[in-house]
Amino acid sequence: MIINNFFFILFLFSFSIYANTDKYRCTLRDNPATSIVIGWNQISGNNPIVYYDIIDHGTNSSSYSYSKGVDRSIYTKGMNNTFSRLSGLLPNTVYYFIIEDNNSTSQRFSFKTAPDVPTERLSFIAGGDSRNNRIPRVNANKLVAKTRPNAVIFGGDMTDIDIDWQWQDWFDDWQYTIANDGRMTPIIVARGNHEYNNESIYDLFDTPNSDIYYALTFGGNLYRTYILNSNIAVNGSQKMWLENDLISNKKTLWKSAHYHHTMLPHVSYKPENTNLIVNWAPLFEQHGLDFAVECDIHAVKNTHPIHTNKMIGNQEGFIRDDVNGVVYIGEGCWGAPLRPVDDNKFWTRHSGSFNQIKWIFIDQSKIEIRTIKTDNADIVGSLKDKNRFTMPLNINIWTPAPNEDIITIYKTFSTNGPSIIKSDENKLYLYPNPVGENLHLEIDILPNLYPIRIEIWDYSGKNIFSNIYTKSKIDIDVKFLPIGFYSVNMIDITGKIYSKNLIVLK
Numbered sequence: 001m002i003i004n005n006f007f008f009i010l011f012l013f014s015f016s017i018y019a020n021t022d023k024y025r026c027t028l029r030d031n032p033a034t035s036i037v038i039g040w041n042q043i044s045g046n047n048p049i050v051y052y053d054i055i056d057h058g059t060n061s062s063s064y065s066y067s068k069g070v071d072r073s074i075y076t077k078g079m080n081n082t083f084s085r086l087s088g089l090l091p092n093t094v095y096y097f098i099i100e101d102n103n104s105t106s107q108r109f110s111f112k113t114a115p116d117v118p119t120e121r122l123s124f125i126a127g128g129d130s131r132n133n134r135i136p137r138v139n140a141n142k143l144v145a146k147t148r149p150n151a152v153i154f155g156g157d158m159t160d161i162d163i164d165w166q167w168q169d170w171f172d173d174w175q176y177t178i179a180n181d182g183r184m185t186p187i188i189v190a191r192g193n194h195e196y197n198n199e200s201i202y203d204l205f206d207t208p209n210s211d212i213y214y215a216l217t218f219g220g221n222l223y224r225t226y227i228l229n230s231n232i233a234v235n236g237s238q239k240m241w242l243e244n245d246l247i248s249n250k251k252t253l254w255k256s257a258h259y260h261h262t263m264l265p266h267v268s269y270k271p272e273n274t275n276l277i278v279n280w281a282p283l284f285e286q287h288g289l290d291f292a293v294e295c296d297i298h299a300v301k302n303t304h305p306i307h308t309n310k311m312i313g314n315q316e317g318f319i320r321d322d323v324n325g326v327v328y329i330g331e332g333c334w335g336a337p338l339r340p341v342d343d344n345k346f347w348t349r350h351s352g353s354f355n356q357i358k359w360i361f362i363d364q365s366k367i368e369i370r371t372i373k374t375d376n377a378d379i380v381g382s383l384k385d386k387n388r389f390t391m392p393l394n395i396n397i398w399t400p401a402p403n404e405d406i407i408t409i410y411k412t413f414s415t416n417g418p419s420i421i422k423s424d425e426n427k428l429y430l431y432p433n434p435v436g437e438n439l440h441l442e443i444d445i446l447p448n449l450y451p452i453r454i455e456i457w458d459y460s461g462k463n464i465f466s467n468i469y470t471k472s473k474i475d476i477d478v479k480f481l482p483i484g485f486y487s488v489n490m491i492d493i494t495g496k497i498y499s500k501n502l503i504v505l506k
């Protein structure tokens, strides 16, 4: 009996050393500057509590200033998914936390809340499709730990067939996103077709609702990310919500959409998704969405800014439009089987087939998007909070052509040619358009902004024409231009660029 008691006490003691919680995750369902959700699998034990503080108290729960119990607990996929929703947090602040129940204490973790002002730069990792292959999945996860972004935005298809052991493996692999110092990165999740119902996402990530379409704003009015659900009706109430939300957030500087299915697949056996093109693309365009991250295809694509247009010369219903277009990137390579690209379009900027994630920086002046190859994750260096916008040692940034390692989106003006310029100002008039021989330009700017430079760029980004003018009415003979799409830029003396699309027909 004494021996039995000894082993029982030893058994209890072992539980106090080894956590009876695992499969940790941080998610976002509210303001990322002041709230976060701590989620985990409660293996055994009772009454778990999250202890947290802006001071690191290690695993000594009694020293932590704040604590929060369980807000939601749901048994699904063979896990007791337990969520504690922390709120009232300080913006742009590192919090340390542990999870302690009646017989175990977790390791000490940390997270950093997002800034609440637009003057702070933001970093995100975006991608999706992690089913099947655990090695590339883990590689991409390790890069999350090493780059310490503000959040991961994940476009669905986590597992192959949405069953218990696959999800458990997935969360075990997700632990590789935790940095060596315990730093966790919150994940914002969309639903894919390999999640067989909305509950798979809602119950495992405690998303803001069970419809799995929602939006979160970062940095005051800096950036709003839209999570859309392409696996339910994309019109009706979802579309109505999207339109209303875009209207009521028109003062937000940058906006992006993340959803699973691809509007414009670059693998030919997958047809264009007319349903998404008809219902979502016009809303993206009307309300100034800057980029969309698509998944599902298991290939790589970055488009030029494109806009729906039925004019001659469109492809799949889109033309390149550097002023009013949306940049589409994707298409999900976080561990799913890769497929060769065989369906490039005129307005494709880059395409390929390799394991990759998108690394996105957002500030008031621009968005930078890098495609990161993930296979060499083990030899990539690690960043800290203070240098999270620098490139770590050995990072493999895909550079499909010289100077094509970064896609930069400018909200206003740029001196980097016609890469991507967004301007509401209507100071440059072209006619006729389409044009055959003689192009007439009318400039409507103040006299003190002359002289101006007029540039013509082709859709591949090549400068075709450049000249200086001091008058407001200009004629240019464009007989030498082949049939196609062009951008005409007018640059005033201050360097401000006004851009218009031009079509040349013969």
Ligand SMILES: [Fe+2]
Binding pocket: 157, 192, 193, 194, 260, 295, 296, 297
């Ligand atoms: Fe898919």
